Amino acid sequence: MRRGALWASLLLCAPLAAQSPPPGDHGTHLQAGASVPPGTAASRPESKPIARKRAVLGTGAAFAPDGALWISALDKQGRLTVQRSADRGRTWEPPRVLDTGGDTVAADGESWPKIAFSGPRTVVISYTHPLAKPYTGEIRLLRSDDGGASFAPPVTVHHDRQVITHRFDAIAFDAKGVLHALWIDKRDLEAAKASGRKYRGAAIYRVESRDGGRSFGTDTRVADHSCECCRIALAPAPDGGVAAMWRHVFEPNLRDHAFAVLGGAAPANPGDPALVRASLDHWAVDGCPHHGPGLAAASDGGYHAVWFGQRQGRAAVRYGRLSARGEPQGAARDLPDEAAEHADIQTAGRHVAIAWRSFDGQATRWRAWISADDGQTFTLRELGRSTLDNDHPRLLRHGQALVALWRDAEGVRVETLIP
Amino acid sequence: MPRFASACGALVLWLCAVLPASAAPAGSPHAQHQAAAPIRTPAASVAAPARRVEPFDLSTWPQLARTSQRPTVVVFSTTDCSHCPAVLKALHAHSARQHLQAPLVAVVMDMAPGEDDASLLDDPHYAMAHRLLAFDGPPAALRHAVNPAWRGVTPFVALLRPGAAPTFALGMPSDAKLRAWAAPEAAKR
Numbered sequence: 117m118r119r120g121a122l123w124a125s126l127l128l129c130a131p132l133a134a135q136s137p138p139p140g141d142h143g144t145h146l147q148a149g150a151s152v153p154p155g156t157a158a159s160r161p162e163s164k165p166i167a168r169k170r171a172v173l174g175t176g177a178a179f180a181p182d183g184a185l186w187i188s189a190l191d192k193q194g195r196l197t198v199q200r201s202a203d204r205g206r207t208w209e210p211p212r213v214l215d216t217g218g219d220t221v222a223a224d225g226e227s228w229p230k231i232a233f234s235g236p237r238t239v240v241i242s243y244t245h246p247l248a249k250p251y252t253g254e255i256r257l258l259r260s261d262d263g264g265a266s267f268a269p270p271v272t273v274h275h276d277r278q279v280i281t282h283r284f285d286a287i288a289f290d291a292k293g294v295l296h297a298l299w300i301d302k303r304d305l306e307a308a309k310a311s312g313r314k315y316r317g318a319a320i321y322r323v324e325s326r327d328g329g330r331s332f333g334t335d336t337r338v339a340d341h342s343c344e345c346c347r348i349a350l351a352p353a354p355d356g357g358v359a360a361m362w363r364h365v366f367e368p369n370l371r372d373h374a375f376a377v378l379g380g381a382a383p384a385n386p387g388d389p390a391l392v393r394a395s396l397d398h399w400a401v402d403g404c405p406h407h408g409p410g411l412a413a414a415s416d417g418g419y420h421a422v423w424f425g426q427r428q429g430r431a432a433v434r435y436g437r438l439s440a441r442g443e444p445q446g447a448a449r450d451l452p453d454e455a456a457e458h459a460d461i462q463t464a465g466r467h468v469a470i471a472w473r474s475f476d477g478q479a480t481r482w483r484a485w486i487s488a489d490d491g492q493t494f495t496l497r498e499l500g501r502s503t504l505d506n507d508h509p510r511l512l513r514h515g516q517a518l519v520a521l522w523r524d525a526e527g528v529r530v531e532t533l534i535p
Numbered sequence: 536m537p538r539f540a541s542a543c544g545a546l547v548l549w550l551c552a553v554l555p556a557s558a559a560p561a562g563s564p565h566a567q568h569q570a571a572a573p574i575r576t577p578a579a580s581v582a583a584p585a586r587r588v589e590p591f592d593l594s595t596w597p598q599l600a601r602t603s604q605r606p607t608v609v610v611f612s613t614t615d616c617s618h619c620p621a622v623l624k625a626l627h628a629h630s631a632r633q634h635l636q637a638p639l640v641a642v643v644m645d646m647a648p649g650e651d652d653a654s655l656l657d658d659p660h661y662a663m664a665h666r667l668l669a670f671d672g673p674p675a676a677l678r679h680a681v682n683p684a685w686r687g688v689t690p691f692v693a694l695l696r697p698g699a700a701p702t703f704a705l706g707m708p709s710d711a712k713l714r715a716w717a718a719p720e721a722a723k724r
Contacts, residue, residue: 169647224645250658251615283615318617344617403706404616405688424686426705431686457686475675477683505673 161279162248163220171525173507174228179514181236186264187521187528188229188241196221196229196243198264204519205530217269219245219256226347226408227284228507234289238328239264242273242287242297253283255299259329273297273323275335280306281318284408286348290379291356295325297332298348298360298378304340316341317365320348322378338376339391341365347408353377354417354440361394361411361421361442371399373409373423375442392442395434397425410461410511412468414438418445420468420491422459433459435470437491452496453483462511462518466490467534469518471499471509479503482522486533499531588652590671591642596680599640603695606637606720610664611681611691613645619690620660622707626692627663633717638665644678644689647671 175189185201189211197211221229222244229243239260246253254277256270274282281302288296301321308315320338325331343363353359357379364374375394395409409423419438424431433456436448451459455474462469468487473480482499499520506524511533513519518534599609608626612619623641630637641664643655648669661667670677678685682703685691694702694716702708702716 169650250660251617345613345615401688401706402622403618403688403690404613405686406613406616407686407688431684455683473675475679477679480673480675503673506675 161252161254161277163218163245171505172223173505173523173525174223174225175507175510175521175523175528176228176230176241177510177512177521178231178233179512179519180233180239180264183514185512185514185519185521185530186231186233186239187523188231189523190221190223190229194220196241196258198231198241200264201530204532205521205528208528214241214258214267215269216243216245216256216258219243219270222246222253222283225508226345226406230285230287232287232289232295234293234295234328237261237263238293239267240287240295240329241267242285244283244285244299245270246283247279249279251281251283251302252279253281255282255285255297257287257297257329261328271329273325273332274299274301274321275323275332276301276303276321278303278306281344282321284345284347286350286360288350288352288358290358291352293326293328294357294379295329296322296350296358296378297325298322298338298350300342300344300348300362301335301337302344304337316367316369318342318344320360320362322360324379338378339364339374342374343371343405345404345406349409349411349421351411351413351419353379354413359411359413359419359442361409361419361423363405363408363423364391364393366393369400369402371401371405372397372425373421375411375419375438377442390441394421394438394442394444395423395425395436395448396444397427397434399426401426407458410459410470412461412463414463415466415490420461420463422451422461422470422472424457424459433457433472435459435461435485435491451485452494453481456483458508460509460511462513464513464516464518464534467516467518468494469511469520469533470494471511471520471522471533473506473509473522480506480524482509482520482529484520484531484533497533500529502526586656587667588643588648588655589666589668590648591668591677592671593676593680595668596677600695600701603638604697606635606697606717607640607695608637609640609642609693609695611642611644611689611693612660613689614643614655615645616689618706622690622692623660623663625707629713633721635717635720637717639663640666640668643667643669644674644687645670 172190177187191197196214199211200209227244231241241258244253245256255273257273258267258270260267284300286298300318302318304319305315319340320342323332346363349361351359359377361375373395375392407424412420417440422435424433432450434448437445453474456472459472468491470485479501481501484497485494487494502524504525510521520531522529641661688705692704
């Protein structure tokens with residue numbers, strides 16, 4: 117293990133008292149908007165109870181404004197927990213079990229509980245709550261107004277209450293403190309089916325909250341025809357909003373990526389925002405890649421992106437530059453690892469870090485590609501390996517520091533990449 | 536240790552030989568502990584649905600590939616794969632249309648045996664599967680054992696034929712691929 121490698125064994129199975137108020141649906145935090153049907157506990161859709169035999173490792177991570185590293189994950193009993201480290205993963209406070217009001221929480225593969233901070237006091241955690249009917253779910257959110265000391269009962273962020281797909285949530289606060297939540301939504305597919313029309317894929321929907329997750333605006337469609345099973349990537353946009361990148365289904369069945377800027381200087385209610393094609397692999401497949409992209413802001417106003425795709429029969433995770441509008445700039449480059457998967461990307465100034473995992477037949481390697489010149493040249497770095505089941509690698513930024521985090525069935529590893 | 540492993544392997548193979556695929560009813564507490572059974576092709580039909588969820592561990596793929604006595608279709612799926620049901624249905628229909636009597640084996644990758652067997656067995660998407668298995672071990676290692684180039688895209692289809700290397704497809708295999716796979720059987724008729 118190289119300099120700065122930090123190993124921390126998590127005590128995620130340690131049962132600790134919940135810090136939250138009693139369970140409920142919306143508690144006292146009613147959502148904005150007139151179209152919300154009653155969300156009483158009695159009307160809650162049936163959860164999908166799952167007694168997981170395998171470790172469920174999907175882990176969210178973020179730095180708090182005070183520099184503490186937080187993670188959100190499930191413990192061995194499937195309960196949502198948060199855990200804090202004041203020394204960048206060297207040591208961890210005991211996990212705290214959060215009250216989700218009985219929700220099961222998706223925490224595997226492309227779905228995991230996300231955590232985000234806004235200022236010193238507001239903390240939100242979003243997750244997909246799978247429902248009993250196959251492919252269905254809802255996006256739930258826990259909110260703290262006291263820096264994570266306690267959390268209000270979970271609320272559903274979308275106003276649509278059909279028992280359909282609302283899954284693969286993504287959240288981010290923009291520079292103005294507006295909380296953006298996006299997810300994959302099949303309401304338009306269901307409507308098309310009901311009227312006998314064909315519809316490619318699913319849709320991306322979003323809501324904004326201007327009070328730190330206490331209430332949400334109306335559900336807004338970002339795009340028709342998204343892929344159905346891949347995570348959505350978010351990055352801060354230069355004008356104050358957020359940029360989103362997701363796997364799309366371009367006609368007839370090309371699973372390239374799309375890009376859109378949301379919020380910020382954009383009109384308050386523009387309808388469908390301009391959608392830009394951000395990758396040009398032309399991968400035609402009627403299948404689920406289970407492999408969403410990564411996106412990070414570039415120092416010049418554009419973006420750096422990583423994605424998985426098949427181009428001319430060759431599958432690879434690729435890196436490319438995007439313009440400020442999301443258009444591909446120059447040739448995409450394959451990561452230097454044919455088995456690379458589930459890459460993440462993060463930037464700090466002209467530093468760019470890409471982290472991924474790859475299975476070599478014996479173990480899963482945790483690797484990074486690091487650039488100090490805005491993505492012109494990269495250096496490969498081995499971060500670790502594991503023979504255990506493991507999560508997708510994550511990259512985080514705190515100030516000018518870039519930090520990699522990876523969880524396997526034994527614990528969480530944290531590695532400072534920059535400086 | 537190698538000797539112990541070898542003895543365990545022999546025991547597994549013996550169990551495979553003596554336990555029929557439908558030995559344990561759905562939800563049986565014994566179901567998840569039984570070794571994977573070799574493909575047993577019913578004499579008249581392959582339409583009998585799976586009655587239990589079998590483990591798909593590191594020993595399963597070589598065994599499946601080795602012991603298939605007739606053309607066999609293996610579909611790797613996940614519970615959130617929206618394309619998988621249509622492909623399972625289409626492959627089942629293709630096999631019936633071509634009179635292949637090819638067993639259809641479904642492998643669920645995101646649920647382990649014993650987690651929610653009842654709902655997997657009740658799921659209409661798997662109703663036409665002759666056998667239903669679920670990943671039991673690290674997914675990356677299991678995927679690698681099947682095909683090192685496979686990055687987890689579903690449905691991932693393996694077309695098995697006695698004495699031949701498996702043929703793979705992302706999504707529904709092309710007509711040409713299906714024809715090539717079924718050609719020896721067609722020639723026999």
